[in-house]
Amino acid sequence: MVERPTTKDVAKAAGVSLATVDRVLNERPNVSRKTIEKVNEAVEKLGFVRNLAAVNLAKNRIYRFCFALPSSDTQYIRELEKQVGDADRSLKTELVGAHVVRLPMDDPHAVARYLGGLAADEVDGIAIMAPESPQVRDAMGRLSERGIEVVQFLAGQVDLSLDFIGVDNYAAGSVAGRLIGRFLRGVEGKVVVIADTMRSLDTIQRRLGLDDTIRRSFPNLQVLPSVETYSDPSRAKRVLEHLFGHQDDIVAVYVGSLDAELALTALQSVAHGQDLVTIVHERTPFTEAALSDGRIAALIAQDPGHAVRSAIRIMRARIENRDPIASQERIRIEIILKENM
Amino acid sequence: MVERPTTKDVAKAAGVSLATVDRVLNERPNVSRKTIEKVNEAVEKLGFVRNLAAVNLAKNRIYRFCFALPSSDTQYIRELEKQVGDADRSLKTELVGAHVVRLPMDDPHAVARYLGGLAADEVDGIAIMAPESPQVRDAMGRLSERGIEVVQFLAGQVDLSLDFIGVDNYAAGSVAGRLIGRFLRGVEGKVVVIADTMRSLDTIQRRLGLDDTIRRSFPNLQVLPSVETYSDPSRAKRVLEHLFGHQDDIVAVYVGSLDAELALTALQSVAHGQDLVTIVHERTPFTEAALSDGRIAALIAQDPGHAVRSAIRIMRARIENRDPIASQERIRIEIILKENM
DNA sequence: CTTTTTTTGACGTGCGCACCTCAATTTCTT
């Protein structure tokens, strides 16, 4: 049985009092440089590590984390909401709570207004899934200054100094490119890209990754200009009909946004019976079914449960002034086939 | 600010004393059926959840977990060892320690002897990565009875009632099969399977998965009998030379064990310049390099860091009599291409 | 109804740390 050193041991080893150790450990004022060093040396020497249980108990701290998700009600968002609920339940015992708010992410002012109204005594951290916009970015920065931990969740604001939880979308697009190229093994033809809208940063990055990989590694393929559905089924069908009417050697389809269902439904009525290599993003009941019956060749996904838990761990680590474990928190780009569903 | 209910609140709500609440919560004897129900109802009503920090503090409990890994010194095992070290460091603050012991896994008696010598006061749980064998299985069962939590780590004993951390190897083999079939897109030819030894359960299961998928979905391919290297480079080279000398339409190679380096090195000298779809298991510096430069088409992997952390969480949950979060603990079969390394 | 057994209550202690107050001491100013 190995006894862990306590603050008392540190005090003895450093030749100072408990109060002083406390001052050093909690970075309170009025401690001389020399004393700080003495204590830190003792900490090093003993390998002292704060007992988190005791810290949390003493602080009697409850973490309340909020996930701001889009109000659009897709299967993927619903899955995220469920994961937040699960995390909330299973982390109760560890003194953290998590809840969801739905915000109209297409209205940056409304989002910024909501964020602006948040107070540090109602929530300790917030994970925001909002598309890039200056208003939102500013609001996030201000939250951060007000002492609320902010992370970007699955959707990015460019080059902000906040933590980002989610995959590298350029790489995700590249993966799609390689899968399509590999699955077609030298066949010549054209690749259709379908997206909700190409104005979203994530979609743009995925498209770039796809283009670069295809251009570099699969010159037999040609990527067509993106088709935007604007989440409108009839529009989707119309533009796809036009496309398939004018191009006769389409061999692959890549849906670069989150609404695979809309895109694939439109596609099915337009390109029925054609042998297409189809790649879409994210696991949902719909995409899983499509993968099972072969309408989709592969799925590129990021685990929503992992993303939620990771966001919580990161916010918590930041609040406690610890460094998150980078390797644990990196969200992987998952490739899902029928066999590893 | 929401106040969490405490045992005191439960006592008040149930109309009993703190001592009685304690008796019920910790399942101590001498409590009447009625009282137990009253307390449980109060717990339900208030949504009371034990404060883990307080529990751990009061119990002043330190968890010591052990990872029993094979003494064979491959890159993958070394990576596992590193991950255990990382976990040990980052979980210090949460009162858990983890360390590695290396055992000669090819000697079941030695393994069983080591396990038999373990006492419950030196370790709280052990994760064992040992190939299937009756002796080891028995020893694990006895450990479990002696109050040491045991989990099977990445290598399985069939149908034991212990937790298993690792991927479904049949599915992993199936994934390999689908990747090979997809990447070859109808090309006819033969698939070579290379393994350290086919006597390991994991390897057998992967082979089965591969066979079934190829047979069902890719009748253009034919899987050849497995080649065993016995971890011997010269033997590997010899048998592969023989194989490639007698078969002229080999189109794919699947390395079903963990020693991709040995197999690929032998392969390279034998089948230099041939266009083979090669699939191997696990990320190591070697396999990553091979993936980068195209010698490997894809990697099938299970995240060793995740596996280690998952094993620790599961052992801990078992000790605390909690249920692990199934979805968090499932190890995924990862497909890794150049683009999502 | 008494005796035995079971059930309950009251109370104390300690886990390791944070945070607070009030002196006592040391160091710096002028």
Added chain:
DNA sequence: AAGAAATTGAGGTGCGCACGTCAAAAAAAG
């Protein structure tokens, strides 16, 4: 050297719970 300021020590309290002791009350057995 005297006062002001900075630094340190001593000590207490409480976080929520586990665990132990002892006595009182209630229920079961005779």
